[in-house]
Amino acid sequence: MFAARSASSILGRRAFSTTARLDSKVAVLGAAGGIGQPLSLLLKLNPRVTDLALYDIKGGPGVAADVSHINTKSKVKGYAPDAAGIKECLTGAEIVVIPAGVPRKPGMTRDDLFNTNASIVRDLAKACADHCPKANILIIANPVNSTVPITAEVFKSKGVYDPKRLFGVTTLDVVRASRFISELKNTDPAQEAILVVGGHSGATIVPVLSQAGHNLEGSERDAYVNRVQFGGDEVVKAKDGAGSATLSMAMAGARFTESLLKAAQGEKGVIEPSFVDSPLYKDQGVEYFASNVELGPNGVEKIHPVGKVTEYEQGLLDVCLKDLKGNISKGVKFVKENP
Numbered sequence: 001m002f003a004a005r006s007a008s009s010i011l012g013r014r015a016f017s018t019t020a021r022l023d024s025k026v027a028v029l030g031a032a033g034g035i036g037q038p039l040s041l042l043l044k045l046n047p048r049v050t051d052l053a054l055y056d057i058k059g060g061p062g063v064a065a066d067v068s069h070i071n072t073k074s075k076v077k078g079y080a081p082d083a084a085g086i087k088e089c090l091t092g093a094e095i096v097v098i099p100a101g102v103p104r105k106p107g108m109t110r111d112d113l114f115n116t117n118a119s120i121v122r123d124l125a126k127a128c129a130d131h132c133p134k135a136n137i138l139i140i141a142n143p144v145n146s147t148v149p150i151t152a153e154v155f156k157s158k159g160v161y162d163p164k165r166l167f168g169v170t171t172l173d174v175v176r177a178s179r180f181i182s183e184l185k186n187t188d189p190a191q192e193a194i195l196v197v198g199g200h201s202g203a204t205i206v207p208v209l210s211q212a213g214h215n216l217e218g219s220e221r222d223a224y225v226n227r228v229q230f231g232g233d234e235v236v237k238a239k240d241g242a243g244s245a246t247l248s249m250a251m252a253g254a255r256f257t258e259s260l261l262k263a264a265q266g267e268k269g270v271i272e273p274s275f276v277d278s279p280l281y282k283d284q285g286v287e288y289f290a291s292n293v294e295l296g297p298n299g300v301e302k303i304h305p306v307g308k309v310t311e312y313e314q315g316l317l318d319v320c321l322k323d324l325k326g327n328i329s330k331g332v333k334f335v336k337e338n339p
């Protein structure tokens with residue numbers, strides 16, 4: 001997926017649309033972190049990215065100098081951790097990916113990160129609203145169920161909120177769901193596309209296995225769902241205090257970025273599940289929800305409904321919606337109380 005493309009595929013891309021954008025500046029905020037570094041590497045390998053702007057409170061220019069030696073065409077620049085640095089980094093960005101923030105340690109839930117990461121994301125969102133209000137903003141920093149509403153509230157407060165441009169990156173849940181089912185069914189994980197809906201933490205992560213034509217029963221089904229919901233804990237535990245998923249997350253973040261760029265450059269039918277401002281459950285007071293989202297030149301093109309689910313999956317969804325509501329209002333409240 002991230003292999004360099006042939007000349008014919010590049011020509012094919014140009015033929016897609018006469019209005020296709022060929023300059024794509026992608027900014028990574030938190031570029032020197034566990035996710036930020038491999039993500040920056042993967043973005044440097046992506047020929048759709050023409051400018052890679054790397055910012056971190058520590059070490060952005062170092063990562064930039066390193067990846068800039070890779071012999072792909074894009075320009076890479078690292079920025080100083082100050083107001084001028086972030087302004088220059090964000091100006092002209094089409095996509096901003098935000099993996100800045102602290103990761104979990106064993107025993108922590110994503111919600112335990114709220115106190116630290118809420119203000120980091122709020123401040124970075126302010127910078128984005130000021131310097132690149134029309135960019136697509138991709139939130140990786142946890143807890144995503146709350147950091148996405150935080151970002152939305154900041155954009156609203158500055159009068160520049162566009163719900164089509166804000167995405168909580170839940171791709172890793174989809175990647176895990178596909179990998180884990182392939183282990184059970186002995187299939188090719190790259191060909192599996194398991195829909196995962198809801199949010200991005202514990203019980204809010206709802207794999208909809210039935211729509212992929214797979215059937216698991218009883219304890220095997222429960223174990224599978226639990227593994228998708230708490231797959232991140234496997235990594236946190238194995239890293240033993242050194243952080244959470246970084247390499248698989250970088251792959252997932254790079255995949256989502258690639259999908260957005262494809263859609264911006266005119267490709268049709270690009271669909272990725274993502275946690276977005278969604279009409280699906282607003283009547284139940286849930287403002288943001290992850291489901292399949294068709295991407296287009298303006299960000300969100302179409303939000304797909306969850307579709308047919310089994311009774312068991314509906315039970316998971318009911319729990320998810322209750323938890324999500326609390327996570328979302330916590331983010332909204334944070335910005336109202338700490339503008």
Ligand code: NAI
Nearest residue numbers: 030032033034035056057099100101102103140141142172
């Ligand atoms: P890390 O600690 O290795 O890296 C975070 C980076 O952010 C550091 O380089 C730090 O200097 C930087 N940073 C902190 N405050 C900043 C600010 N105000 N501006 C710019 N940079 C700043 O953490 P890691 O492992 O890269 O994880 C980052 C976040 O991603 C965590 O919140 C983690 O929970 C989340 N995550 C999300 C996943 C998802 O599926 N959405 C999966 C895995 C992790």
